[in-house]
Amino acid sequence: MTARQGLAAALLNRDYLDDTNATPASDTLLINEQSRWLESRGERVIKFGFGQSPFPVYGHAVKALADHADHKAYLPVQGLPALRERVAAFHGELDDVTWSASRTLIGPGSKLLLFALIKALPAAEILIPAPAWVSYAPQARLAGQTAIKLAANFETRWQITPEQLETHCREGGDRTRLLILNAPGNPTGLSPDVDTQLALAEVARRHGVIVLADEIYGPLTHEDAHRAFARDYPEGTVTTSGLSKWCGAGGWRLGVMHVPEALGDEIFARLLGIASETWSSVASPVQEAACVAYRITPELTEYLDRQRAWLSLIGHWCATQLHAADIRVHLPDGGFYLFPDFEAHRATLAERGITTSAELTARLLAETGVALLPGSAFGCDPAQLTARLAYVDFEGETLLMHPPQRYDQPMALPVLERVRLGIRSIIEWLE
Template sequence: MTRASDSSRPTDASLSGPHYSVADRLDSGYGRADEATRSSDTLLINEQSRLLEAGGRRIFKFGFGQSPFPVFAPAVESLAKHAAEKAYLPVQGLPALRDQVAKFHSDIDHTRWDAERIIVGPGSKLLLFALMKSLPEADILIPAPSWVSYAPQARMAGQRAVRLDASFETRWQVTPEQLEAHCTADPERLKVLILNAPGNPTGLSPEEDTQKRLAQVAHRHGVLVLADEIYGLLHHRGEHRAFALDYPEGTVTTSGLSKWCGAGGWRLGVMHVPAELGAELFARVLGVASETWSSVTSPIQYAAMTAYTRTPGLGAYVQRQRNVLSDIGQWCAARLNKARIRTHAPDGGFYLFPDFEVHREALAARGITTSAELTARLLEEAGVALLPGSAFGCDPSRLTVRLAYVDFDGAKLMNGEQAALEQSATTTLIQGIDAIVEWLNQEA
């Protein structure tokens, strides 16, 4: 492998044989790389939307799932107060913060969070990866659909990612029967079930009976459950059921400030590893942390202590978000269902997972047979940014998309009790949903 244009190669006659540059070897190696190291689809759609807007296009931004609400004001004030903090903090996290997180989640979730078994990380995303990297060889059982990073993280951690296909009829939830079948087929290998509730990309949570039966199966087969509950506080009715409530000894739980506190860019996540899982796993996760991120930014940790302190003001702040998101989510689902785009009304968070299957024949006549083609055409022709179901592990031919209904001014909606859809802050969002319906009704 040579490059004729490279004039800086050694010419010493003693150097015989082919010469390879670093770029040559990188090119060769990347040819064998899998999708585990590609950029996240959610981050890519955000950048793509920005570029199109910079070029003068009007884009309805339903692709990137970032909280539209301002960060809890007292936490911002605390961040400013502690801006001069510069010391490295303990790898595990500031002890006073871990105490506060333990009390907060023990009260909110009615489960035990032990401060000594909590790890503070730079967002729950890296904590999830650190856990997978710390495990012995395992099957990481991932619902399809589910968040885009679970499967790539599993592969990057050297684990085997296994998809468990869900359907509209099961409300996009993994069933206890599916978990039982997989565990029975290969009883010797460690199984790790990832559950995200309320879910990204669906906005849905398991029904209580389903969750209890999943917990029973997990207990019977020694399955480790990784409960990603980053949207837990944004359950629209305040009825989030922590998985650890049903399976405390085998559930690792993650959460953080990015969703309910509107602080995605602060990058602070928390993980609780129950004592029943032993010392080795916990030590390994801390080992990964110590060799990678060292500690979370000091001012952020001090500010997080304020965010994790329950007060009437914090309660009102979270409840207003729930009310706004519920109003908007219910309206969006109803509007799409009226257009025969099957959509479950959300339980929490700010996502919908519409299914265009009823329109398959009409869409095929327009040259659209995959979810990626569907979202590409919607962006090009209607200016609506969505993500294809295939990005979340669904069969590419299944005509599903993820819709993040966050294209509104959250700061304006935080004040007062007026219904969200009656305010100008949601005009763009309403127009975006209407744009999907109008595009769908166009003739081929």
Template sequence: MNASHGLAAELLNRDYRADASATPASDTLLINEQSRLRESKGERIVKFGFGQSPFPVYGPAVEALAEHAASKAYLPVQGLPALRERVAAFHRELDGTEWEAERVLIGPGSKLLLFALIKALPAAEILIPAPAWVSYAPQARLAGQSAVKLAASFDTRWQITPAQLDAHCRQGGKRTRLLILNAPGNPTGLSPDPALQAELAEVARRHGVVVLADEIYGPLDHDGSHRAFARDYPEGTVTTSGLSKWCGAGGWRLGVMHVPRALGDELLARLLGIASETWSSVASPVQEAACVAYRMTPALNAYLERQREWLAVVGHWCAARLDAAGVHTHRPDGGFYLFPDFEAFRDRLAERGITTSAELTARLLADTGVALLPGSAFGCDPSQLTARLAYVDFDGAELLVHQPQRFEAPMSLPALERVREGIQAMVDWLP
């Protein structure tokens, strides 16, 4: 081995071990890889760990992607103007919000747009409800910002309260703060009720808190009644969404962000600066296809409605089955997640040597082949016996051609066999 090469590796490894700010791999991506590995060894795994849409990508968008496969030009950093117009019109119609095309930024997935926003801010507190999506806190640390956890509970439907936000802002004095709100939520599948959201908006307004509304699951609200946070706090809410969930196109990596004019031009300029020095522009064929995906048509409305119907059927069935078995579980409002609480089984689980959420999910996977993610991955206390369940291990293409109302027992369809097996395995495993 070349001596200088060996020394470089030695110094790197030494400094890695001393670097407390190192960021581990995302738990959600890790569980997906672990599930694939076990499947490759012939094990039967029920994949409730990774939150990927089970439905096929919207057909007209796929056709547009193929049509523009040869498109190779670098597009504007902010995004294709025609796409920004479509995105703004889509959200104005779907959410009743005042999106402006001039204030829309297109990025390679909403995940990177979230990071860009956190990085674009001056020194700030990033307020993160717990449980929350796994990447918010690591992104805050990567951006050099201060991440502050605001813990929620089962009794508040895993929502932070206006009093909680008000108390934190009063104690900390005046400073720049960004509150991240994800609704319908990952990992809970829940949204605040309209009254609670209005109160949160008023507290944020009173204290000058900027809100990042991560509404990637908004179009999958089960009854189509998602209320965008920007409707209650338009002047202070930056909203993100994208194609990964409602359009089934996670791997296409296209996210969208709207920055309200009231927050000024400096923030948007900083975001464009970050974009220009990092991702440059989103792939041309994907942006062309997104122009079709974001066009509101009867076909798109039918596609969205069928997804909502099936996700409601599956999610509510899973929640009811777990709750009846003693695992406290709220019925989801949207998306495809549940956040079951195993607290009622604490003593009996402890007899099996299970006292943390990580131990709980590890034993479930080993004993039953059901893959979940521990509540600790989402910012909860490790001793809290919670887990995230993504009820997506089914054939979405098969279900899209059926209306659940046409079946006396829609959960009995063959396409949903893995979901039924997974929930039953969990119930049978309980002590």
């Protein structure tokens, strides 16, 4: 058995079904670590499993980080006042929303800010669409809250419907509810259309549902047309974002959160209390660098525009190739994910002993070296033949040197060979 086959078998044995078991390692982090391990052993791996930005960190922020490397003081728990002002102005201009610096919290990545909010609530239902990012449900369990799955499907573009939310709120009685909405979404790369979002906002308003809008991929909406949920439900939407995706700085661990005044002072005080007893403050040099990253300039705008253009082109090419091979997939709205559905190949896959998404991705890894994550890792029914594909196995610095419009056949660039190879490998394996 090769190392790749051994890893595929180990991943297949992970339990995606039992929501009451001890919290396992995050699937996304695990696939990244294991892919690196396979590469270190000389195995070929196409890394479509881990959603890390392939682009370099914004250059001016890198310089600011170096310039402040000797800053060692503990900063305010809430974050540098100057940074909170910058963050509020950045999202105000980019998303056409009103953020108050006094209601903005800086944390070590948006992931911990999400958990802090879930923990800060009184006993609550945490409503999580399926598919959804792998950490939402485990965080709800760790915080002692009740995670409720609201299943979406291909026909609704993997979005929950206003009718679903209405039905749940009517049948579930009067209680605190937090609905998590991630747009553009991980694992789907999709956002709700405007009418759906307006209708969801109206249902949430009518039933007093708090919405946690995880908009970490918002600045990477391909057509620069991200619609923040707070535009439609400002009084009840807590928004999170950060540097990891649009700024290419996942390892810097800096996230931001805005809590509207309408939700009151108690919840914000609880968030500050949790922050003070856990992370204390984000690293001083990183906050100073973030002050530069969150300043909208022509250079930053060009940096974002070129990322969007390349991600849109690559995502649309991948989706078109998969669709031509009878793999259902929606064209992405933003970020760098696709959520392909292999249902049309169920019969032939079953003949090969593949009946679940975990079996599908394990065999793909073992037999082709292409690493995907199964739909079951994101809350989908294990028998649903879906997977998340992160089309980021390329070196982004080269692509940022020029916009894609410069080339007649941009997907033929050598830097994108691994993406082409990965998509071809999936299609040929099915055939």
